Amino acid sequence: MSQYQIAVIVGSLRKDSFNRKLATALAKLGPQDFSFKQLEIGDLPLYNQDEDANQADSVKRLKSELAASQGLLFVTPEYNRSMPGVLKNALDNASRPYGQNAWAGKPAGVIGTSIGAIGTALAQQHLRNVLAYLDVPTLAQPEAFIHAKEGLFDEAGNIGAGSKEFLQNWMDQYAAWVKKHA
Template structure:
């Protein structure tokens, strides 16, 4: 039996009823049998303050362990002020420190985002890709998953009901799995 690809899902939104967390839950259901997705909540991270990274809080240690044990990372995030939400950037910074002990290095990744707006997190995704370059991560380039007008694509219980979005998430997961196998 072939080992399943382990994907760590991270939502850049802590909001109750977050469409980005809904999107990660949809990805779990749409995930091919050759992989599995575990979602890690970044709620409760303290502010990153350099110098405290030598003895990080337990949540940071667990997060870094989860990243390291995963074959790939899947981030679903909203866009705040044309960029990455502060809570997500804070978690990224914690997991990249102290210098020389980044959990992100060499990690395969995919990015998606849900937004009530028309461009579906395009600017956030661009900025997150720039961050991933510095972290020496390997994000897939296509397909891009930008879930625009997201309130119309999920039902009131948070289930993804839009078939076109389901299809592109499946395609993204297949590409991520193949990418993870290449970098394994």
């Protein structure tokens, strides 16, 4: 069993999501003492404070998986210059009711890819603002706004040669961050 279990939250529900592919490929760059589990967020109900006392089973499952993790990895696209609604909904559901924030204290990394030239810069900025409020210590540097273009992934779905050194460095910094704060 790995010493560090990382909860991976992909902000896209699309089956062939670039960000899901990125999350899978990044996990292969992680240290041997890390394991990565992509958490399901597509089945969560829309957050409603009226349900705080009786959270859905899917919310309880998410909170349990977060509690079992030593770190968080957010891999998100950018929708309309912000984070996807499904990701914000997951953040809201698992942070409630007040005083029972499942995200708090978990060291995190934020990364994402998009076909746009600025990658996911604004989505990441908005996500970082929310994570700061939720008491999630988040790796600040290096930032990684990945332009999804030909060659990002090789035929096997691994990080392509042109991006591997950069993303390996990002993963090494992320792993050190988790080890420092877990």
